[in-house]
Amino acid sequence: MAVTTTYEPVIGLETHVQLMTQSKMFCSCSAAYAGAEPNTHVCPVCLAMPGVLPVMNRLAVEYAFMTGLALNCQIPEASKFDRKNYAYPDLLKGYQISQFDLPFNINGWITVEAEGVTTRVGITRAHLEEDTAKLIHRHDNGDSRSLIDMNRSGVPLLEIVSEPDLRSPAEARAYLQKIRLIVRTLGVSTGNMEEGAMRCDVNVSLRPVGTEKFGTKVEIKNLNSARSVLRALEYEIERQARALDSGELISQETRGWDEDKSVTFSQRSKEEAHDYRFFPEPDLPPVFISAEWVEELRARLPELPDQRRERYVQEFQLSPYDAVQLTSSVEVSHFFEETVRLYPNPKTVANWIEGDLFRILRERDTEIDTLPMGPPQLVELLQLIDRGTISHGTAKEVLEDAAFSGKSPASIVKEKGLTQISDTEELNRAAAAAIAANPQALADYKAGKKQAMGFLTGQVMRATGGKANPALVNEILRAHLDKA
Amino acid sequence: MISREDVDHAAMLARLGLTEAEKQLLQTQLSSILEYMQALSQVDTSGIPPTAQVIPLRNVFRADEPATSLSVEDVLSNAPDREDDFFRFPPVFE
Numbered sequence: 357m358a359v360t361t362t363y364e365p366v367i368g369l370e371t372h373v374q375l376m377t378q379s380k381m382f383c384s385c386s387a388a389y390a391g392a393e394p395n396t397h398v399c400p401v402c403l404a405m406p407g408v409l410p411v412m413n414r415l416a417v418e419y420a421f422m423t424g425l426a427l428n429c430q431i432p433e434a435s436k437f438d439r440k441n442y443a444y445p446d447l448l449k450g451y452q453i454s455q456f457d458l459p460f461n462i463n464g465w466i467t468v469e470a471e472g473v474t475t476r477v478g479i480t481r482a483h484l485e486e487d488t489a490k491l492i493h494r495h496d497n498g499d500s501r502s503l504i505d506m507n508r509s510g511v512p513l514l515e516i517v518s519e520p521d522l523r524s525p526a527e528a529r530a531y532l533q534k535i536r537l538i539v540r541t542l543g544v545s546t547g548n549m550e551e552g553a554m555r556c557d558v559n560v561s562l563r564p565v566g567t568e569k570f571g572t573k574v575e576i577k578n579l580n581s582a583r584s585v586l587r588a589l590e591y592e593i594e595r596q597a598r599a600l601d602s603g604e605l606i607s608q609e610t611r612g613w614d615e616d617k618s619v620t621f622s623q624r625s626k627e628e629a630h631d632y633r634f635f636p637e638p639d640l641p642p643v644f645i646s647a648e649w650v651e652e653l654r655a656r657l658p659e660l661p662d663q664r665r666e667r668y669v670q671e672f673q674l675s676p677y678d679a680v681q682l683t684s685s686v687e688v689s690h691f692f693e694e695t696v697r698l699y700p701n702p703k704t705v706a707n708w709i710e711g712d713l714f715r716i717l718r719e720r721d722t723e724i725d726t727l728p729m730g731p732p733q734l735v736e737l738l739q740l741i742d743r744g745t746i747s748h749g750t751a752k753e754v755l756e757d758a759a760f761s762g763k764s765p766a767s768i769v770k771e772k773g774l775t776q777i778s779d780t781e782e783l784n785r786a787a788a789a790a791i792a793a794n795p796q797a798l799a800d801y802k803a804g805k806k807q808a809m810g811f812l813t814g815q816v817m818r819a820t821g822g823k824a825n826p827a828l829v830n831e832i833l834r835a836h837l838d839k840a
Numbered sequence: 841m842i843s844r845e846d847v848d849h850a851a852m853l854a855r856l857g858l859t860e861a862e863k864q865l866l867q868t869q870l871s872s873i874l875e876y877m878q879a880l881s882q883v884d885t886s887g888i889p890p891t892a893q894v895i896p897l898r899n900v901f902r903a904d905e906p907a908t909s910l911s912v913e914d915v916l917s918n919a920p921d922r923e924d925d926f927f928r929f930p931p932v933f934e
Contacts, residue, residue, distance in 0.1 A: 377904045378904050378905065378906045379906040384902070384905065384906055385906065385907070385909045386909070387906070388906075393912070393925065394912075394924070394925045394926050395912050395915045395916065395925050395926065395927075396909060396912060396925075397909050398909050398910055398915045399909045400910070403915065411900060411901065411902045412900065412901050412902070413901070413902060413904050414901035414903060414904065415904035416904070417901065436892050436893070441853070443853065443854070443855045444932070445927075445929045448927070458892075493931060493932075494923075495931075500931040501923065501928055501929065502928075502929045502930070502931050503923055503924075503927065503928055503929070504926055504927035504928075504929065505926060506915070506927070633853070636892035638893075640900075641893060641895060641898050641900050642892065642893055642898050643898065644898050644899055
């Protein structure tokens with residue numbers, strides 16, 4: 357059955373970002389849990405033994421505030437931690453230390469670019485909490501059990517909650533990518549979703565276009581890539597639209613995302629689920645942040661993505677579109693700026709990065725910083741074009757090779773014999789041969805049909821294996837045609 | 841007087857399996873505890889800002905420096921059950 361009513365999706369995201377500290381949030385256990393032997397980064401504090409005292413990691417607190425500033429948040433003078441109580445084995449102590457009614461950061465916003473449109477998305481809050489333990493499920497010989505590795509338990513986690521300001525799956529994905537870019541630019545998190553350093557829950561409801569009232573929302577839990585956010589939302593919006601069209605009620609529930617089957621599925625219904633009984637964490641004194649401290653932290657902020665984008669427009673005279681592309685990741689902007697430093701022609705550099713280099717990265721599904729090729733090789737390539745050693749077309753081929761071999765473009769040109777033919781004698785012969793073989797083209801040219809020129813240039817290029825200098829070919833052809 | 845549903849709910853949240861007799865006993869006991877605590881509501885608190893803390897401390901931090909953790913044997917010494925170097929529990933699924 358086709359969907360008949362036009363619905364507008366209303367989407368909000370809760371994003372969990374692990375902060376890149378050396379030690380855990382409330383104890384001195386190492387936070388480097390990835391790859392560690394199970395239960396080796398555990399102490400009485402993260403086990404919540406009786407009588408222990410958690411103490412806040414100052415760097416984690418500062419990272420949380422710096423992220424809040426980068427998200428244009430207000431920082432209330434007073435904040436505190438609370439206990440969020442729930443019984444699930446990923447928390448051995450039966451509660452998570454989190455922030456309830458006085459979070460570190462409130463009322464922020466970021467801008468998000470999706471499908472050529474810039475949208476301002478509100479940030480409700482960004483609060484600090486602790487990560488949970490990792491559960492492993494084993495089934496064999498008819499025996500099922502769950503195992504707990506506590507190494508991750510207590511790693512600092514910043515939860516960033518957006519307002520329900522997003523209106524499409526593409527916007528939601530762009531929002532997540534922007535958050536990732538911001539935390540990576542700040543250097544407070546790896547933002548690596550595959551490794552779980554960044555995770556995301558999505559809330560989505562539908563309402564008929566033109567109406568104000570929110571529909572019943574569904575939460576999709578544990579999305580672990582920007583792509584799964586996009587796909588899960590596309591699926592869920594379609595599912596809800598069909599249900600609403602056939603007169604069903606959407607039940608407020610939590611759903612999971614099955615990546616392999618590409619479907620969301622019901623997990624538990626919200627009504628019965630949660631009663632967290634938050635209360636102030638008695639072991640942690642409140643945090644008061646002075647105006648001086650805020651300013652000190654603000655001074656530590658690096659150039660943020662929006663500022664960088666703006667600078668690219670001002671300093672390099674790039675279009676806003678180019679600026680968005682080139683600031684889409686920390687690595688791409690480093691690559692671009694280093695190349696421009698060595699080869700001060702920003703527009704040319706931008707075209708090569710956004711065009712051929714991005715295409716190569718997409719085709720090979722890789723990132724710019726994992727290429728063996730760096731800015732010096734791109735610069736060398738551009739200089740080979742400028743000197744007339746290779747044509748633009750040949751340069752694309754050389755780039756493809758250099759990108760993955762890491763070889764110098766000059767040596768690739770030499771090895772493959774790609775040097776452009778600028779030998780006038782050889783080109784004169786080729787031009788004369790092309791004209792002789794195509795009398796119609798000559799007649800067309802004489803009759804004023806300038807396309808004939810393009811055709812003949814193509815013939816000469818082909819005869820020389822694409823290595824002829826096109827400008828020179830044109831010049832020589834014209835001389836031949838005019839005196840013929 | 842707290843209701844029987846309150847007792848059931850609190851027991852469920854705390855994952856306590858209570859007998860019928862225990863539930864009845866707790867209903868009475870919890871009710872009298874709450875009743876006793878009602879005495880606090882007689883204090884005039886108008887003009888006193890709410891507080892989450894009674895200790896005169898604020899901004900207590902430690903430096904971000906990792907220290908040695910417990911040995912795995914110590915970590916698991918109170919575990920009701922273990923498998924390899926993990927805590928072992930009855931199966932839970934998302």
